[in-house]
Every structure is written in structure tokens, then in C-alpha cells.
Amino acid sequence: MYDAKIRGELVEGNKSYADISRDIMEPIETAAPSWWLPAMFVSLCMLAFGVWAGYTTVTTGIGAWGLNNTQGWGWDIINFVWWIGIGHAGTAFSIFLLILRQKWRTSINRAAEAMTVVAVCCAGLFPLIHMGRPWMAFFVFPYPNTRGPLWVNFNSPLFWDVIAISTYLTASATFWYIGMIPDFATIRDQTTSPIKKKIYGILSFGWVGSARGWLRYEALSGILGGLSAPLVISVHSIVSMDFATSVIPGWHTTIFPPYFVVGAIFSGFGMVLTLMIFIRKFYRFEQYVTNGHIDAIARILVFISLIMGTAYATEVFIAWYSGSEYEFYTFFKNRITGDHMIGFWGMVICNAIIPQLFWLEKVRKNLAVVFIISLFINLGMWFERFTIIVTSLSKDYLPSNWSDYSPTIVEIGIFVGTLGLFTFALLLFFKYVPMIAISEVKGILKGTKLTKAKDV
Amino acid sequence: MFNTKTNENLVGVFDNEDTLINAIKNIKKSSYKIKNVFTPYPIHEVFHELHMDSRLPYLAFVYAATGTVSVFSFIYWASAVNYPISVGGKPSLSITYIICMFVLTILSGVVLSTATFFGIQKLFPGKTPAIIHEGITNDKFVIVIEKQSGMSEGVVAEINKLFISNGAIETGFKNNIEDI
Numbered sequence: 001m002y003d004a005k006i007r008g009e010l011v012e013g014n015k016s017y018a019d020i021s022r023d024i025m026e027p028i029e030t031a032a033p034s035w036w037l038p039a040m041f042v043s044l045c046m047l048a049f050g051v052w053a054g055y056t057t058v059t060t061g062i063g064a065w066g067l068n069n070t071q072g073w074g075w076d077i078i079n080f081v082w083w084i085g086i087g088h089a090g091t092a093f094s095i096f097l098l099i100l101r102q103k104w105r106t107s108i109n110r111a112a113e114a115m116t117v118v119a120v121c122c123a124g125l126f127p128l129i130h131m132g133r134p135w136m137a138f139f140v141f142p143y144p145n146t147r148g149p150l151w152v153n154f155n156s157p158l159f160w161d162v163i164a165i166s167t168y169l170t171a172s173a174t175f176w177y178i179g180m181i182p183d184f185a186t187i188r189d190q191t192t193s194p195i196k197k198k199i200y201g202i203l204s205f206g207w208v209g210s211a212r213g214w215l216r217y218e219a220l221s222g223i224l225g226g227l228s229a230p231l232v233i234s235v236h237s238i239v240s241m242d243f244a245t246s247v248i249p250g251w252h253t254t255i256f257p258p259y260f261v262v263g264a265i266f267s268g269f270g271m272v273l274t275l276m277i278f279i280r281k282f283y284r285f286e287q288y289v290t291n292g293h294i295d296a297i298a299r300i301l302v303f304i305s306l307i308m309g310t311a312y313a314t315e316v317f318i319a320w321y322s323g324s325e326y327e328f329y330t331f332f333k334n335r336i337t338g339d340h341m342i343g344f345w346g347m348v349i350c351n352a353i354i355p356q357l358f359w360l361e362k363v364r365k366n367l368a369v370v371f372i373i374s375l376f377i378n379l380g381m382w383f384e385r386f387t388i389i390v391t392s393l394s395k396d397y398l399p400s401n402w403s404d405y406s407p408t409i410v411e412i413g414i415f416v417g418t419l420g421l422f423t424f425a426l427l428l429f430f431k432y433v434p435m436i437a438i439s440e441v442k443g444i445l446k447g448t449k450l451t452k453a454k455d456v
Numbered sequence: 457m458f459n460t461k462t463n464e465n466l467v468g469v470f471d472n473e474d475t476l477i478n479a480i481k482n483i484k485k486s487s488y489k490i491k492n493v494f495t496p497y498p499i500h501e502v503f504h505e506l507h508m509d510s511r512l513p514y515l516a517f518v519y520a521a522t523g524t525v526s527v528f529s530f531i532y533w534a535s536a537v538n539y540p541i542s543v544g545g546k547p548s549l550s551i552t553y554i555i556c557m558f559v560l561t562i563l564s565g566v567v568l569s570t571a572t573f574f575g576i577q578k579l580f581p582g583k584t585p586a587i588i589h590e591g592i593t594n595d596k597f598v599i600v601i602e603k604q605s606g607m608s609e610g611v612v613a614e615i616n617k618l619f620i621s622n623g624a625i626e627t628g629f630k631n632n633i634e635d636i
Contacts, residue, residue: 017496017595151534155552163556167563174570186593206583209592210634211506213577214498219510220573227565234559443497446473
């Protein structure tokens with residue numbers, strides 16, 4: 001059981017239920033902060049850059065990218081895997097912590113789930129545009145066709161990717177929306193604006209909070225949580241199989257599925273930390289996202305960072321111990337040393353070394369430092385995907401085949417565009433959706449307070 | 457499809473979870489039947505006191521199992537019956553089917569369970585619910601007792617008194633409230 005005396009209060013300030021509704025609805029009910037519109041403008045500019053890059057790709061062809069016969073994957077797949085990794089936070093947070101009955105999830109899960117849905121959409125854009133003819137994307141699904149019918153290859157990790165990511169997006173979006181229904185109903189009943197009353201009334205699906213409704217709601221949350229928890233493991237395992245089932249040195253390893261899953265949860269938690277510190281600071285949610293919440297995430301990150309470090313060391317050790325000269329070359333001459341050593345050492349330093357600072361309580365309590373470390377984690381996880389993809393592909397078995405890779409402005413544009421899309425969607429989320437799950441916070445209020453909830 | 461039967465109800469509004477639970481226990485001891493309870497967040501003790509249970513998890517199991525079987529049947533039919541392709545002599549019935557089956561089992565469980573929830577709970581975009589009290593999604597807790605036809609004024613007054621004596625801050629009438 002949660003003991004507030006030991007673990008601290010989850011919601012500070014002796015809030016009443018009405019206070020919680022009012023505080024969380026405040027960004028929706030009041031004018032956007034002064035930085036919101038300029039931030040929106042910047043995100044739209046980034047998005048426009050991405051749209052231009054996407055248009056160039058489609059009209060010119062994949063030749064507009066820096067890829068070549070040797071380097072068949074580049075920024076597209078690096079960024080795809082990076083976004084998918086970030087997209088693991090929502091489910092990891094909401095679902096693992098829901099199943100484990102961790103009450104501290106309630107202040108954070110909504111934002112983490114929103115981030116998941118947007119990040120998975122950003123991720124999905126990369127393979128889509130890499131097809132060159134994205135309007136033919138439906139070819140990847142098994143549908144009755146006039147070519148035989150010729151079915152997709154059900155044994156291909158690329159097809160598994162399609163269904164895993166579609167399922168993940170569907171499950172995450174459903175879980176997110178179901179969670180928001182009672183909160184939309186709260187806004188419908190509390191807002192004074194007739195337009196908002198109408199819009200949130202539609203979004204709330206007529207929710208009234210009857211006992212039977214709550215019982216079924218809880219049952220559904222449990223079902224979605226229980227079904228989606230294995231999905232967190234399977235999605236990134238399947239993504240790793242895009243690499244691991246090949247025979248490319250540096251990819252063909254059995255450690256890849258767990259290594260990718262842990263990496264994904266690591267980057268997801270890193271991004272959650274970045275986002276929550278931002279929300280807490282700029283929307284003054286300090287009493288809901290307390291130092292205790294940040295501390296708990298930091299503790300998890302230091303543990304996952306150790307696993308990441310172990311995975312990196314294991315890969316290097318096996319490259320030597322296996323006696324495979326190709327593996328040895330990839331790791332010792334093309335990662336630890338060589339052309340791409342910046343990527344490799346960037347990955348090790350950002351993911352395995354810098355987060356170790358979280359062992360120190362002083363660091364965990366200093367939010368500016370925590371924020372900077374969370375950015376390093378995001379960067380480190382990008383370096384990891386760069387290292388895996390570029391080092392292994394650039395120099396494989398045949399030296400005459402070797403080639404280097406650097407992205408073109410078009411590839412950079414697509415990535416910047418997805419960053420713009422992510423920021424744009426989150427800004428809308430900040431303004432129009434309750435950032436913290438109102439009903440869930442109310443549900444944990446009684447048991448996690450040092451003093452009795454004050455009467456309204 | 458939806459129950460449009462009109463009904464009259466007596467409602468007691470509470471502002472505290474503990475008072476509500478206590479009131480439910482006391483009303484259960486009286487001869488009046490609780491028709492429904494409305495709360496701003498799920499309270500397990502309410503479910504317990506009203507002896508409620510959900511069969512949704514069983515349905516979810518059936519949905520997921522249906523997904524597993526359908527996906528296996530489809531992939532087997534597509535790969536081994538409809539258009540078999542020999543890839544390096546590998547068998548058409550492959551162990552790797554499990555991956556698609558696993559993922560799509562989850563998908564069918566999620567989608568069908570959610571659709572069932574919306575269906576049985578009669579939730580849909582644009583539904584105009586009967587709002588018993590504007591605070592039920594905020595900070596108020598409501599107990600509803602149906603006003604049976606032929607219920608005398610004296611009995612109504614007695615029910616209201618029962619609400620008040622158990623800590624209700626407000627009592628009133630409300631039409632067309634859904635049953636539990």
C-alpha cells in the first residue's frame with residue numbers, strides 16, 4: 001500500500017476535488033500563455049520545412065536523399081526507430097505502472113500517452129515516405145487484390161512491423177481516449193463557455209460517472225492495460241528484428257530484441273522527463289508533478305541506464321569473443337574507433353555514463369540538471385540508432401562495396417518536420433486537453449495525503 | 457435501442473466519499489432500493505456495497521481468442537492454400553505465424569472490448585446525458601432512489617430525511633435517470 005508518510009504526498013497543497021478540476025482545467029479555460037503562439041509559429045515553420053522535404057522526396061524520388069546501394073537505410077530508419085522508442089513511454093508509464101498499481105503514474109500518464117500517440121504517428125511517416133510512392137502504402141496490408149491474389153510475406157519482419165505499429169497506435173490511442181472521456185465530461189459540466197460545453201460534450205460521449213459506468217470503465221482499463229503490456233515488449237522486439245534477422249555484422253545478434261525494448265523504454269522515459277519538467281514549470285503544476293515524481297523517474301532511468309551500459313559492453317565483448325572478424329571489424333574499427341566513433345562514444349556517454357549522475361540525490365533534486373540530462377538521453381538514443389544503422393551498413397563484407405553516408409537537406413527537412421509535428425501536436429494538447437488525468441488524480445487523493453482531504 | 461421510459465427519482469447529493477459510503481450502507485439497511493450512484497471517480501467500495509461485477513474481462517478473452525483463431529486461419533489459408541509460395545523449400549505452415557497471431561490477438565481484444573464498452577454503456581459522440589447534478593463529474597457524489605408510482609408524500613419526505621440524516625448536503629427530484 002502507498003504510505004504518504006514514507007513516500008511523500010502525491011498531490012501537494014491539501015487540494016479539494018474542486019481544486020483539482022479547476023487547476024487542471026485552467027490552461028483550457030484561460031488564454032494561452034504568451035509563449036504559446038510564438039512556439040506554435042516555430043513548430044509550424046518546422047512542419048512546413050518537413051512538408052517541403054516530403055514533397056521534394058515524392059516528386060524527385062528517393063535520390064533526393066543521401067542513400068546509395070550500400071547505405072540503403074539512413075536518417076529515415078534512424079528517426080523511425082528513434083520516434084518509436086520515444087513512443088514507448090506512454091504505454092510503459094500508463095500500462096506497466098497501472099498493472100503494478102503505482103499511484104504516482106496518475107499525474108504523468110496523460111502527457112506520456114499523448115506523447116506516445118504523436119511520436120508513433122511521427123515514426124510511421126518515415127517508412128511511409130521511404131516507399132517513394134506513399135499513396136501506394138496500402139500495398140503493405142494483406143487485402144484481396146488482382147495480382148493473384150498475391151499476399152504479403154507473413155514471415156517478413158517488415159510486415160510484422162506494419163501490424164505491430166498499427167496495433168500499437170490503435171491500442172495507445174484507444175487507451176488515451178478512454179482515459180480522457182471522464183475528464184471531457186468534467187470540462188463539459190464545469191466550463192462556462194457554450195462552445196466548449198458543446199465540443200467537450202461531444203467528446204465526452206455523454207459520460208455521467210454512474211457506478212456501473214465506472215465499474216465497466218475500470219474493467220476496460222484493466223483489459224486494455226493487460227493486453228497492451230505485452231505489446232510494449234513485442235513492438236520494439238519486432239522493430240529490432242528488422243535488423244537482427246539480417247546477416248549484416250553488428251545487426252545479426254540475439255541481444256537485439258531485449259536491447260531495443262530497454263532502449264525504447266529508456267528514451268521514452270527520457271522524453272517524459274523532458275516534457276513533465278516543461279509542463280510543471282510553464283503550467284505551474286508543481287503541486288501535481290512533485291519533486292517525488294521527478295525523483296521516481298530519475299531512479300528508473302539510472303537503473304535502465306545500467307542495463308543499457310551492460311548491453312553495449314555485451315555487444316562489444318561478443319564481437320571479440322565470437323571470433324567473427326566481421327563483427328570485430330564493425331565494433332572495434334568502425335564504432336569504437338574509425339569514421340563513426342563520435343556516434344558510438346556519444347551514445348555511450350549520453351546513455352550509459354551521464355545518467356549515472358542520477359545516483360546523487362542533489363542531482364535528482366536540481367530540476368535544471370535533470371532537464372539537461374533528459375536532453376542528453378534523447379540525444380544519446382538518437383546516436384545509438386545512428387551508430388547501429390550507419391556503421392553496420394557503410395562497411396560490410398565487401399570492401400569494394402564500402403560507402404559513406406551523410407544526410408541531404410531533404411532528409412534533415414523530414415526529420416525537422418516530424419519535430420515540428422510533434423511540437424505542434426503537443427502545443428494543441430497543452431491548450432485543449434487536460435494535461436493531467438483529473439478523475440484519476442481524484443481517485444488517488446484520499447490514500448496519498450498526509451492530511452485528510454479538505455471538505456468543499 | 458435506448459431506454460426512453462420516463463421515471464421520477466429522488467436524489468441525495470453528498471460532498472465526501474466517506475459520507476457517501478456510510479450513506480449507502482445505511483440506506484441498504486432501510487427498505488429502499490438504491491437505483492444508482494454517481495461519483496466523480498471510481499470508488500471500489502461502491503462497487504462492493506452495490507454487489508456489482510463486470511463480465512467484460514470474460515468477453516475480452518473471447519474476443520482475443522477469436523482474433524487468434526481467425527488470424528491463424530487467414531494466414532494459413534493465404535500462405536498454404538490460396539497462393540502457396542516456396543521460399544527456399546521452407547514449409548508454408550510456419551512457426552513465425554505466431555508473431556502475427558500474437559499482435560492481432562491484442563488488436564482484436566482491444567478494439568472489440570472497447571466497442572463493447574461503448575455499446576453496453578450506450579456512449580456515443582453527441583449523446584445528451586441526463587445530468588443529475590452539475591457537480592457529479594467534479595466534486596459531488598449522488599445516490600438515486602426511484603420514486604415508485606403510488607409513493608406517498610410521506611414516504612418521499614422520509615427518503616429525503618434519510619439522505620439528510622446520512623450527511624446529504626442537498627436533496628431533490630430528477631427525471632429519467634438510468635438504472636444501475
